[in-house]
Amino acid sequence: MIIVLLTFCSILPMFFILFFITSKGISVINWRFLTQLPRPVGEMGGGISNAIIGTFMLIGIATAISIPIGILAGIFLSENRKGRLASLIRLCVETLQGVPSIVIGIIAYIWLVVSMGSFSAASGGFALGLMMLPVIITATEETLKLIPESLREASLALGVSYPRTILKVILPAGVSGIVTGILLSVARVAGETAPLLFTAFGSPFMNLNILKPMNSLPLMIFNYATSPYPEWHTLAWGASFILIVFVLGLNLFTKVVTRRWKVQF
Amino acid sequence: MNHSRKSLLRTGRKKVLGLITILLVSIVFGTIGHAKDVELIGAGATFPYPLYSKMFDVYNKESGVKVNYQAIGSGGGIRQLTNKTVDFGGSDAIMSDKDLAEASAPVLHIPTCAGAVVVTYNLSGNLKLRFTPDAIADIFLGKINKWNDRRISEINPGVKLPDMNVTVVHRSDGSGTTSIFSDYLSKVSKEWKEKVGGGTSLSWPTGLGGKGNPGVAGLVQQTPGSIGYVELIYALQNKMPYGMVKNKKGNFVTATLASTSKAADTNLPDDMKVSLTDTDAPEGYPISGFTWILLYKDQSYGDRTEEKPKELVKLLWWMTHEGQKYTEPLEYAPLSKKAVEKAEKLIKSITYKSSTVMK
Amino acid sequence: MNHSRAEVLVLEAKTETMRWRKPALSEPSFRRILSVAGAFVLLLLLAIFFSLIIASYPAIQSFGIRFLFGSTWDPVRSEFGAFPFVVGTLATSFFALVISVVFSIPISIFLGEYSARGTTATFIKSMLELLAGVPSVIYGFCGLFILAPLVRTLEMKIGVAPYGVGIFTASLVLSIMIIPYSASIGREVISLVPSDLKEAAFSLGATRFEVIRKVILPYAKSGIVAGILLSLGRALGETMAVTMVIGNSNFIPKGIFSPANTLASVIANEFTEATGSLYLASLIELGLVLFIVTTVINLIGKLIIRRMGVEG
Numbered sequence: 001m002i003i004v005l006l007t008f009c010s011i012l013p014m015f016f017i018l019f020f021i022t023s024k025g026i027s028v029i030n031w032r033f034l035t036q037l038p039r040p041v042g043e044m045g046g047g048i049s050n051a052i053i054g055t056f057m058l059i060g061i062a063t064a065i066s067i068p069i070g071i072l073a074g075i076f077l078s079e080n081r082k083g084r085l086a087s088l089i090r091l092c093v094e095t096l097q098g099v100p101s102i103v104i105g106i107i108a109y110i111w112l113v114v115s116m117g118s119f120s121a122a123s124g125g126f127a128l129g130l131m132m133l134p135v136i137i138t139a140t141e142e143t144l145k146l147i148p149e150s151l152r153e154a155s156l157a158l159g160v161s162y163p164r165t166i167l168k169v170i171l172p173a174g175v176s177g178i179v180t181g182i183l184l185s186v187a188r189v190a191g192e193t194a195p196l197l198f199t200a201f202g203s204p205f206m207n208l209n210i211l212k213p214m215n216s217l218p219l220m221i222f223n224y225a226t227s228p229y230p231e232w233h234t235l236a237w238g239a240s241f242i243l244i245v246f247v248l249g250l251n252l253f254t255k256v257v258t259r260r261w262k263v264q265f
Numbered sequence: 266m267n268h269s270r271k272s273l274l275r276t277g278r279k280k281v282l283g284l285i286t287i288l289l290v291s292i293v294f295g296t297i298g299h300a301k302d303v304e305l306i307g308a309g310a311t312f313p314y315p316l317y318s319k320m321f322d323v324y325n326k327e328s329g330v331k332v333n334y335q336a337i338g339s340g341g342g343i344r345q346l347t348n349k350t351v352d353f354g355g356s357d358a359i360m361s362d363k364d365l366a367e368a369s370a371p372v373l374h375i376p377t378c379a380g381a382v383v384v385t386y387n388l389s390g391n392l393k394l395r396f397t398p399d400a401i402a403d404i405f406l407g408k409i410n411k412w413n414d415r416r417i418s419e420i421n422p423g424v425k426l427p428d429m430n431v432t433v434v435h436r437s438d439g440s441g442t443t444s445i446f447s448d449y450l451s452k453v454s455k456e457w458k459e460k461v462g463g464g465t466s467l468s469w470p471t472g473l474g475g476k477g478n479p480g481v482a483g484l485v486q487q488t489p490g491s492i493g494y495v496e497l498i499y500a501l502q503n504k505m506p507y508g509m510v511k512n513k514k515g516n517f518v519t520a521t522l523a524s525t526s527k528a529a530d531t532n533l534p535d536d537m538k539v540s541l542t543d544t545d546a547p548e549g550y551p552i553s554g555f556t557w558i559l560l561y562k563d564q565s566y567g568d569r570t571e572e573k574p575k576e577l578v579k580l581l582w583w584m585t586h587e588g589q590k591y592t593e594p595l596e597y598a599p600l601s602k603k604a605v606e607k608a609e610k611l612i613k614s615i616t617y618k619s620s621t622v623m624k
Numbered sequence: 625m626n627h628s629r630a631e632v633l634v635l636e637a638k639t640e641t642m643r644w645r646k647p648a649l650s651e652p653s654f655r656r657i658l659s660v661a662g663a664f665v666l667l668l669l670l671a672i673f674f675s676l677i678i679a680s681y682p683a684i685q686s687f688g689i690r691f692l693f694g695s696t697w698d699p700v701r702s703e704f705g706a707f708p709f710v711v712g713t714l715a716t717s718f719f720a721l722v723i724s725v726v727f728s729i730p731i732s733i734f735l736g737e738y739s740a741r742g743t744t745a746t747f748i749k750s751m752l753e754l755l756a757g758v759p760s761v762i763y764g765f766c767g768l769f770i771l772a773p774l775v776r777t778l779e780m781k782i783g784v785a786p787y788g789v790g791i792f793t794a795s796l797v798l799s800i801m802i803i804p805y806s807a808s809i810g811r812e813v814i815s816l817v818p819s820d821l822k823e824a825a826f827s828l829g830a831t832r833f834e835v836i837r838k839v840i841l842p843y844a845k846s847g848i849v850a851g852i853l854l855s856l857g858r859a860l861g862e863t864m865a866v867t868m869v870i871g872n873s874n875f876i877p878k879g880i881f882s883p884a885n886t887l888a889s890v891i892a893n894e895f896t897e898a899t900g901s902l903y904l905a906s907l908i909e910l911g912l913v914l915f916i917v918t919t920v921i922n923l924i925g926k927l928i929i930r931r932m933g934v935e936g
Contacts, residue, residue, distance in 0.1 A: 003734050004738075007735075010800075011748060011752075011755075016770070076661055085662070091923075096665070098923075099861070100915070101861070102861070102888045102891050103911045103915050106911045110908075151634065155634045162654065163650075164637050190759070194864055197895070218761045221761050221762065222764070226768075
């Protein structure tokens with residue numbers, strides 16, 4: 001009946017998107033595409049190597065920033081279920097999660113780009129890290145809340161200190177949920193463009209220096225898709241294919257693998 | 266206790282730690298190892314972007330210096346230079362007094378080439394159109410809505426114009442191309458000057474906005490019945506038709522390398538801040554303009570060492586001399602001898618601390 | 625089987641403790657570190673809010689509340705009014721919401737009521753999650769190259785200017801992007817409707833459809849609304865996909881096929897080149913407005929969900 005029809009209709013866009021990107025993008029992928037730098041405007045060939053490396057480096061910076069604080073804050077929230085400060089912080093985490101990515105880009109520009117006097121991968125990574133933070137905090141808090149009190153009590157009763165109990169017993173027990181949170185937030189920021197528009201800035205060169213501008217897959221797709229050159233459009237389809245395989249693959253991987261690690265009580 | 270499970274836990278944790286260490290080490294070494302690489306960062310006009318991307322690619326191969334230029338529009342070039350987040354800006358718009366006041370230090374305008382802004386359109390039937398200044402102004406003011414309007418057909422006798430709506434495409438970002446185009450229209454149409462005026466970001470009476478020259482070219486390509494303005498090379502590279510324009514002397518001129526050069530062959534002030542629109546040259550294309558590299562005259566701001574100004578000066582010298590041979594294949598007009606002389610004087614006046622960079 | 629792993633952890637920690645006489649970290653200082661981490665998040669949010677206010681102050685000073693209703697965005701004359709973008713944002717979000725609800729409520733009913741488990745349900749749920757995971761720029765890319773030409777043909781048929789891009793296209797793309805959000809919350813809420821209510825209705829002779837219409841939906845109403853609010857919050861802040869298909873016009877749109885701009889897309893287009901500090905401050909003020917509006921809507925949505933006890 002209608003309900004079933006509408007349900008399946010809404011899944012159709014997914015198939016369309018995958019179909020188009022695969023059919024247009026897969027023919028572009030070859031070794032040259034993955035390892036070469038982009039060519040100047042109007043010249044054939046070229047590749048997206050700097051965008052691929054750039055995406056990974058930006059994710060690396062973002063994870064380095066967001067994981068330590070995220071996990072610690074998540075532990076704090078799970079250890080302080082009640083209390084006004086904790087509730088306030090929880091509110092802040094939820095608010096942060098809803099901040100539009102373009103506003104995060106503005107903040108990173110004001111705080112880092114202007115003060116450092118240059119566009120840089122660091123500022124782009126910082127913006128992405130800000131976006132990952134609330135997801136990691138929430139995942140950590142929710143996972144740790146599910147671990148039964150008996151485990152913690154047993155550890156404390158045996159004389160293990162409180163810090164060690166948290167770090168060596170509770171946290172490892174919840175590692176699957178936390179890693180899920182991290183991987184999902186990575187999948188989310190891997191495809192983000194808006195915060196990078198005025199932070200990482202883009203670059204036609206390969207760059208490993210985080211204090212300089214850097215290219216990334218979503219930035220490249222945006223620039224090439226909105227250009228009038230058919231060669232660039234083809235490159236954009238190829239880059240989209242790689243990006244979507246990475247993001248969706250990460251989502252699926254997260255579901256399958258962390259199920260194995262789950263500690264049951 | 267299950268020993269295999271225990272060791273699995275240990276190796277799992279070790280693997281993660283190992284990965285994190287590799288990540289951090291590579292970030293640190295990547296940054297330190299390449300800290301000494303000189304990379305010049307520039308941003309701005311899309312007008313010369315095809316030329317610059319070729320020039321910087323060649324320059325990188327010849328000298329090893331990376332020049333990272335992002336085409337975000339002339340407005341962006343001016344803004345980022347003012348914020349000192351880039352080493353140089355690219356602009357086809359001369360900085361206004363307001364912009365200069367905000368930059369608070371003198372900014373040099375070094376010309377690199379001259380180009381033409383063409384009026385391109387999307388109509389079937391391979392039509393070659395001619396435009397008068399009034400027609401262009403009326404179309405972009407939204408006063409002419411149909412292609413077969415009398416005002417267009419009377420300047421194009423013998424051409425079968427379709428009964429289609431005219432869709433105007435303009436720039437959505439701050440653009441030097443817009444600056445050149447609107448500067449021309451302000452000179453030839455009083456109504457334009459009053460209603461819209463000139464500048465990089467206008468309050469367009471009608472139409473769609475495209476981002477950058479590529480964005481406008483893309484939209485015109487895709488929208489039947491549309492008309493827009495782009496730099497010549499964008500129309501050529503995308504095989505889009507563009508119209509002849511009637512110049513001041515009454516001749517209908519096509520934008521070419523030659524007609525642009527003729528328009529650029531005019532009195533050049535020392536600071537090279539000159540508009541080439543509505544040229545007096547009888548065979549000059551009326552919607553032409555220089556494009557400049559903008560940089561601070563005094564390079565000792567912030568914590569800049571002498572290294573970057575030196576490289577910047579070398580780059581600019583190369584762009585105005587050896588680099589000029591890349592202009593013609595891309596249909597940009599190279600700088601005339603007079604223009605190069607003025608540019609040389611400007612480059613020589615760049616200072617660092619209290620002495621000129623170029624000795 | 626997994627119990628032994630928990631044992632392993634505790635015993636490992638205990639053995640380590642026995643190896644070293646003093647704990648490396650004392651409890652009070654550890655707790656302090658945790659509090660600092662938590663407080664850091666609080667400070668971060670406050671810093672974001674205040675940075676936005678400080679940076680947009682020149683515009684707030686010049687225009688005051690008129691900013692929200694000014695319909696001219698003219699960088700040449702330094703006159704900045706946000707109204708065209710407010711209209712663009714509201715129009716695209718509203719249409720996107722309407723279109724998405726047509727699909728997300730049936731999905732919620734299907735997954736919550738008809739086939740909560742089983743392979744079909746898992747398949748659809750996975751598809752929805754993947755849909756939510758597709759990056760915005762790819763939606764924009766596909767919208768520009770696949771949807772826009774179709775819309776253009778439609779526009780030529782009905783005699784409107786064949787832009788291809790505009791509010792209509794942007795709303796379509798946006799609606800697909802936000803379906804997963806309202807669908808997943810709707811599903812949760814509907815599956816939580818107590819079965820005795822449903823049983824009672826069935827035993828009184830109601831058909832499936834009537835039970836849905838008169839029992840389930842009213843009961844789950846506020847949860848569904850919450851889901852809709854959350855997807856609205858997402859739609860308001862969406863940048864890249866919208867920028868690529870909305871046509872970039874700074875005027876108040878005249879109709880559903882007109883080009884327009886949203887608060888987010890105009891920032892993306894004009895930020896790097898705002899010459900003049902009033903221009904930049906005005907753009908940042910747009911960001912501030914966006915920040916406040918999305919925050920309020922998201923928090924209302926989350927509040928409703930928490931009241932219902934559903935895990936969002």
